[in-house]
Amino acid sequence: xxxxxxxxxxxxxxxxxxxxxxxxxxxxxxxxxxxxxxxxxxxxxxxxxxxxxxxxxxxxxxxxxxxxxxxxxxxxxxxxxxxxxxxxxxxxxxxxxxxxxxxxxxxxxxxxxxxxxxxxxxxxxxxxxxxxxxxxxxxxxxxxxxxxxxxxxxxxxxxxxxxxxxxxxxxxxxxxxxxxxxxxxxxxxxxxxxxxxxxxxxxxxxxxxxxxxxxxxxxxxxxxxxxxxxxxxxxxxxxxxxxxxxxxxxxxxxxxxxxxxxxxxxxxxxxxxxxxxxxxxxxxxxxxxxxxxxxxxxxxxxxxxxxxxxxxxxxxxxxxxxxxxxxxxxxxxxxxxxxxxxxxx
Amino acid sequence: xxxxxxxxxxxxxxxxxxxxxxxxxxxxxxxxxxxxxxxxxxxxxxxxxxxxxxxxxxxxxxxxxxxxxxxxxxxxxxxxxxxxxxxxxxxxxxxxxxxxxxxxxxxxxxxxxxxxxxxxxxxxxxxxxxxxxxxxxxxxxxxxxxxxxxxxxxxxxxxxxxxxxxxxxxxxxxxxxxxxxxxxxxxxxxxxxxxxxxxxxxxxxxxxxxxxxxxxxxxxxxxxxxxxxxxxxxxxxxxxxxxxxxxxxxxxxxxxxxxxxxxxxxxxxxxxxxxxxxxxxxxxxxxxxxxxxxxxxxxxxxxxxxxxxxxxxxxxxxxxxxxxxxxxxxxxxxxxxxxxxxxxx
Numbered sequence: 001x002x003x004x005x006x007x008x009x010x011x012x013x014x015x016x017x018x019x020x021x022x023x024x025x026x027x028x029x030x031x032x033x034x035x036x037x038x039x040x041x042x043x044x045x046x047x048x049x050x051x052x053x054x055x056x057x058x059x060x061x062x063x064x065x066x067x068x069x070x071x072x073x074x075x076x077x078x079x080x081x082x083x084x085x086x087x088x089x090x091x092x093x094x095x096x097x098x099x100x101x102x103x104x105x106x107x108x109x110x111x112x113x114x115x116x117x118x119x120x121x122x123x124x125x126x127x128x129x130x131x132x133x134x135x136x137x138x139x140x141x142x143x144x145x146x147x148x149x150x151x152x153x154x155x156x157x158x159x160x161x162x163x164x165x166x167x168x169x170x171x172x173x174x175x176x177x178x179x180x181x182x183x184x185x186x187x188x189x190x191x192x193x194x195x196x197x198x199x200x201x202x203x204x205x206x207x208x209x210x211x212x213x214x215x216x217x218x219x220x221x222x223x224x225x226x227x228x229x230x231x232x233x234x235x236x237x238x239x240x241x242x243x244x245x246x247x248x249x250x251x252x253x254x255x256x257x258x259x260x261x262x263x264x265x266x267x268x269x270x271x272x273x274x275x276x277x278x279x280x281x282x283x284x285x286x287x288x289x290x291x292x293x294x295x296x297x298x299x300x301x302x303x304x305x306x307x308x309x310x311x312x313x314x315x316x317x318x319x320x321x322x323x324x325x326x327x328x329x330x331x332x333x334x335x336x337x338x339x340x341x342x343x344x345x
Numbered sequence: 346x347x348x349x350x351x352x353x354x355x356x357x358x359x360x361x362x363x364x365x366x367x368x369x370x371x372x373x374x375x376x377x378x379x380x381x382x383x384x385x386x387x388x389x390x391x392x393x394x395x396x397x398x399x400x401x402x403x404x405x406x407x408x409x410x411x412x413x414x415x416x417x418x419x420x421x422x423x424x425x426x427x428x429x430x431x432x433x434x435x436x437x438x439x440x441x442x443x444x445x446x447x448x449x450x451x452x453x454x455x456x457x458x459x460x461x462x463x464x465x466x467x468x469x470x471x472x473x474x475x476x477x478x479x480x481x482x483x484x485x486x487x488x489x490x491x492x493x494x495x496x497x498x499x500x501x502x503x504x505x506x507x508x509x510x511x512x513x514x515x516x517x518x519x520x521x522x523x524x525x526x527x528x529x530x531x532x533x534x535x536x537x538x539x540x541x542x543x544x545x546x547x548x549x550x551x552x553x554x555x556x557x558x559x560x561x562x563x564x565x566x567x568x569x570x571x572x573x574x575x576x577x578x579x580x581x582x583x584x585x586x587x588x589x590x591x592x593x594x595x596x597x598x599x600x601x602x603x604x605x606x607x608x609x610x611x612x613x614x615x616x617x618x619x620x621x622x623x624x625x626x627x628x629x630x631x632x633x634x635x636x637x638x639x640x641x642x643x644x645x646x647x648x649x650x651x652x653x654x655x656x657x658x659x660x661x662x663x664x665x666x667x668x669x670x671x672x673x674x675x676x677x678x679x680x681x682x683x684x685x686x687x688x689x690x
Contacts, residue, residue, distance in 0.1 A: 131571040131572075132602065190540040191538060194537050198574065222577075223623060225476055225477070225478030225543060225623055226475045226477065228578065229539065229574040229577040230578075233573065259478070
């Protein structure tokens with residue numbers, strides 16, 4: 001486990017997408033984040049106190065989280081110098097970047113000297129099994145998407161919180177760097193070797209018999225030509241009872257691929273159900289989650305209503321309007337069967 | 346490149362499936378294999394001369410190929426001792442086992458001392474890109490399967506040979522250990538990190554404009570719950586113009602999974618076409634390849650005829666009866682369009 005509380009790093013970032021890990025922590029682990037560390041040229045903020053390493057340490061921060069992404073996932077000199085400052089102040093450092101902290105000798109030497117730890121959350125667990133597809137007990141919900149980065153992690157966490165709010169046991173199962181930092185554990189699926197994708201998810205969300213839910217963070221999209229293999233293995237490993245389709249209505253084309261259009265929601269939903277049925281024959285779609293951050297409230301509510309009508313499923317922006325409509329319907333679909341009526345006389 | 350000729354290792358193997366790499370080399374690189382090395386307790390043979398290391402060396406062998414698989418893909422002491430004998434005799438050693446030769450200090454030290462090389466063909470190339478899905482020039486055919494290990498590699502190689510026999514430029518693109526040893530290069534797809542499956546295939550079979558064919562070795566099956574992610578990424582990365590469905594009619598259940606039945610051929614073909622259309626909208630199925638090794642010739646020919654009739658596609662056992670029916674139809678489907686007729690006057 002990565003010791004909290006955290007100082008969230010923004011550094012010199014000027015790209016909202018690039019700070020999504022820091023923002024996710026601020027959104028879902030707010031109480032564990034003492035502040036954000038950004039340089040003067042960083043125009044972005046998480047809306048939490050700005051502080052430097054010394055102030056953060058004084059406020060109790062134990063780990064600097066390098067919650068940013070940059071081109072190629074590399075540790076540049078700026079990033080290394082800043083991490084060295086945090087280490088010198090006695091803080092651990094955690095990173096979800098592709099280039100590992102432990103591969104940078106200066107960081108390793110400094111951490112050893114001070115006695116703090118380096119956490120590379122993109123490391124895949126050792127000794128993952130190949131998936132076996134055996135039906136396992138428990139209720140699992142998987143978020144799927146029309147594209148990458150459409151809000152699957154946010155939707156999954158909101159569904160967890162809404163279930164917990166009504167006393168249903170519910171656990172978030174993280175499959176990406178940000179989710180892992182929020183949850184404290186998980187499997188960084190994009191670092192798993194291809195043969196073990198489904199097996200990794202079988203391990204991440206094992207059989208459970210407490211009538212609670214595992215809410216599994218989806219990745220990629222069956223319609224993204226770069227990552228559909230990951231999404232396929234995730235569907236098979238998850239054996240979901242329920243899937244929730246996530247979508248960004250403002251997305252003009254598949255992420256990073258201007259030559260690919262987004263699928264329509266009905267086609268995407270049916271394709272996901274078809275793939276999921278291989279290991280979970282009775283899988284049901286139980287909702288649509290829209291990321292409406294770029295729409296005004298009236299337009300967002302209207303779009304949710306229209307989408308619900310068109311697809312015959314509850315639709316909400318779970319982060320903006322709450323996940324209750326989807327949770328209501330999911331719990332209804334999977335309620336224990338009513339006791340059978342026995343004919344009297 | 347791995348220096349030939351080869352000595353093919355069977356060792357103490359008593360399981361036909363376990364020697365498939367050695368058998369594949371004997372089948373498709375016969376002229377480069379001086380013999381097989383098996384111990385007295387090995388009941389199997391490739392039908393080529395049995396010889397020990399000294400005899401193989403005298404016959405010109407330059408590399409011992411550990412063309413066997415064992416539980417867990419590990420290098421046991423037997424295997425290491427035998428590899429050390431080959432090294433002492435001046436031979437290189439090549440392996441497709443999961444456990445790497447280079448991770449065994451005794452082998453590394455011996456190879457260094459003698460001046461020979463160790464080849465781990467399961468190593469994935471460094472710096473693979475993420476797939477981009479951009480349409481690229483050239484004609485590619487991908488073999489797909491109802492299951493793992495149903496003859497996709499054999500079918501692909503037979504298709505190549507049949508195309509070459511009629512003067513069509515055709516290259517085999519290997520995606521597994523055996524195929525890589527046969528071809529001399531390729532990408533061991535099961536060792537590639539999940540995010541790079543499609544990208545690896547885009548690199549393996551790049552654009553070509555010589556009117557020739559890239560024949561890509563398929564892996565897994567969309568209907569195998571352990572490996573469908575690999576098959577999906579392979580379909581997307583390959584952008585196949587044509588797919589050929591491979592099937593073992595005697596397979597009782599999905600390989601390794603008694604609780605999963607095989608899909609029927611029509612369902613499997615349609616699912617593969619549907620996935621392939623994302624990056625190759627005009628993809629066509631051009632044949633069915635059956636592995637009829639366990640049927641007598643009459644039954645095999647009848648089954649091919651019945652299957653062709655049922656699916657409306659040429660069907661053959663390409664290794665037993667030749668790949669011509671599929672090649673004929675494939676070349677017909679993708680023949681250059683006849684010059685447009687111009688109306689006279």
